[in-house]
Amino acid sequence: MLKQLLFLFWLAFSAITLAEPRATGDLGLIIERESGSALIVNTTEHKQLARIENLGDTSHASVVFSRDQRYAYLFARDGGLSKIDLLQDRLVKRIVQAGNSIGGAISQDGRIVAVSNYTPGGVKLFSADTLEPIADIPAEYGASQRSKVIGLADAPGQRFIFSLFDAGEIWLADVSDHQKPSLEKFKNIGKQPYDGLITPEGRYYVAGLFGEPGMSVLDLWHTEAGAKHILPNYIKEDEKLPVFKMPHLEGWAMAGDYVFLPAIGKHEVLVIDSRTWQLVKAIPVLGQPVFVRARPDARQVWLNFAFPDNHQLQIIDVKDLAVSNTLEPGKGVLHLEFSPRGEQVWVALRDDNQVVVYDSYHLKELARIPAKKPNGIFFSARAHQIGL
Structure with a gap:
């Protein structure tokens, strides 16, 4: 009996020690929008490592990562918040924290996960370790109304920043005291802010406006000055073309x-x-741009388009501020993600059920990875970037 137990222990120990090591910095998630699943991928070897299922409504989903890059937090459209272990290929925990969610962020110290909600309007804070609730920030304005919350991003100083679509406001939440966030509110920033971004160093927050021309910019070094309205005369109402898909400011690009x-x-x-x-x-450009992304060396900017031009990509040369190339990778280009140093770009082709990988310098196709209706692509290097 003792020999049998020792033999079983040896087998188990051998299985552990012979398992292939996995580096967290070389991992990514590909969201499969219609099956409520996501693929864990190795970004160097261009291969699928695992499929994680039961993630809820992933028709619109985003992901942030723990600072050690081991865990991914996935925000689903149905209000679901999932914690995925990228090393053990498993869903650690999933909760449904609201009725309609649009995204999330992780705090500067990596201890708090924040989720922005349409229904009920507001932001909820959770422990990154356990997903237990910490605090609730209802987006109340006017006569006890609640606004949809969009454009949630992490900001330096243990803060989160977000916009209120219905109220036309930007709120800055200091979560240094996890249980009692303090709020700074900036009102009358413009009609219907639809998305927001924060610059790489965390100084400026930009809210795009759907209800009127222009954008709103808040300088987090000088919040006493309030939000500044920029480009108010850029476009007149009668010049607007139909909007088939809202642009995503989170896919912004900064080059120099x-x-x-x-x-x-x-x-x-x-x-x-x-x-x-x-x-x-x-x-x-050839169509209505959706995501605009800069290659990490800032020499190129890549963009995709809404229907009917969503089978194409265009590349802007930053030196010349002009389109330099047009590619046709396949049907239904939804998202693109650069490798951390920019030598590759991964492109989700929803209607071709695959992700194509390009050499971003020579525009050569390197690989195609099967995926079920892929949309978002998120690499674990985002763990160390502000606003991503």
């Missing part, structure tokens, strides 16, 4: 002193000087 943003209602990418927040140039 330039910020590249998708225009609403025009087939253009706006180039803004981040020192003055003045328009430098509007670059004509």
Whole structure:
């Protein structure tokens, strides 16, 4: 009996020691939008490691990572919040914390996960360790009304920043005291802020406006000055084209002193000087841009488009501020993600059920990875980037 037990122990120990080591910095998640699942992938070897299922409504989902890059936190459209172990290929825990959710963020110290909600409108805070609730920030305004919350991002100083779509406000929440967040509210920032972004160093928060021309910028070094309305005269109402898919400011691009943003209602990418927040140039593109992403070396900006041009990608040369290349990777281009140093870009092709990987310097196709209706692609290197 003792020999049998020792033999079983030896087998178990051998299985553990012979298991292939896995580096957390080389991992990523590909969201499968219609099956409520996600693929864990190795970004160097271009291969699927596992499929995680039972993640809820992933038709619109986003992901942030723990600071050690081991865990991914997935925010699903149905209000679900999931914690995924990227080393053990398993769903650690899933809760449904609201009725309709649009995204989330993780705090500077990695201890708090924040979720922004449409229904009920507000932000909820959870322990990154256990997913137990910590605090609730209802987005109340006016006569006890609740606003949809969008554009949630982490900010330096243990803070979260977000916009209230219905109220036209930006709120800054200091969560240094986890149980009692303190709020700073900036009102009348513009009509219907639809998305928001924070610059890489965490200084500026930009809210795009759907209800009126322009954008709103808040300088987090000088919050006493309030939010500044920029580009108010960029486009007139009668010039707007139909909007088939809302642009995503989270897919913004910053290259040097330039910020590249998708225009609403025009087939253009706006180039803004981040020192003055003045328009430098509007670059004509072939369709309505959705995600605009800069390669990490800041030489190129890649963008995809809404229907009917969503089978194409365009590349802007930052030196010339002009489109340099157009690619047709496949049907239903939904999202793109650069490798941490930018030598590769991964592109989700929803209608071709695959992800294509390009050499971003030579525009050569490197691999195609099968996936069920893929949309979002998120690499664990985001763990060390503000606002992602």
